[in-house]
Amino acid sequence: MRYITKYSVRGMVNRLAERISQKLGDNNKYDVAIEVTYHESFYVVKGYTNNPTVLNLTEYKEEFLKIEKDFMEKVGVGKKINMIDIINYKDSVEYERIPFWFEFWNSKRPLYNPNLIHVVESENEFVSSVESINYTNKLEYENIFPLRFYSNDKFGNVSSLSVSSEFPYGYSLSAGKTKLYYSEYICNQLFTVLNTDRILFKMCDDVLENNDYDIEIISNSQYTDRDVKSMVLDIFDFNFTKFETDYLRKYDFVNELENPFEIKQWINKDRVKELMFV
DSSP states (O other): OOEEOSSSHHHHHHHHHHHHHHHHHTTTTSOEEEEEEEETTEEEEEEEEOOOSOOOHHHHHHHHHHHTHHHHHHHTOTTOOEEEEEEEOSBOOOGGGSOEEEEEESSSSTTSOHHHHHHHHHOHHHHTTSSEEEESSSEEEEESSSOOSOOOSSEEEEEOSSEEOOTTTTBOGGGTHHHHHHHHHHHHHHHHHSOOSEEEEEEEEEEOTTSOEEEEEEEOOSSOHHHHHHHHHHHOOOOHHHHIIIIITTOOTTHHHHOTTSOOTTOOOTTGGGOOOO
8 A cells, every 4th residue: 555645735635535535424324435636726526425415515625624724734735725526426336346456565554565664664854755655566756746756676756747535545434445454454364374475355245155255365375375265264254344343433544644554453363373274
């Protein structure tokens, strides 16, 4: 996952998308998938929700500015927020039928590559000058304005004229967010027994003919992917409702932008003693 600099334009659009999603979701009663795109003083808000009540974004803008007053001042965009609303109401995508592929790393916060975590925690002054840091096959630093850094075999640069929010920010629990964090919960424990630095995890709500969830796990472990998958299906119950109740429903996901490497309650090893290969 991309590290988003806290006081940045990318941090702002993701924060705004998450706040709008929380408002439309009304305590997770409705499905919401929102994306906010920033270009100069304009914010395009698009997406889907099955909430029939239209949110007046002009009025909500004032509420957001009040809640995030200190944040907005530090980002330096002030009150110049002109919102363009193209949200599709009374409609939603069946996210429970969509397969999600997630990437996890053997680190203290499996959503983030350990090299990325090291850079962020050791180079605070440099990190605060960029919009975000991502890791593909190497570190990538993002700027909104023309590039200020060169590229080499260890890191590269990307530059954008506009910035958009991205999953999981702006998405309700039902729109894939629960799947992401449940997958992280599983993979955090798998790294204890698998000799691997990276796991690709496919999560889908579909139940197959044998009553197993439709998942796939890919790693370079010494064990076969098939054996790892079988063990996971045997040990974990995929009780998303309980997982949401225990960890997610009362959690403010803006904290993921504030403290991304903080160890969350679901980053535990409550089933690790049961993980074994026969």
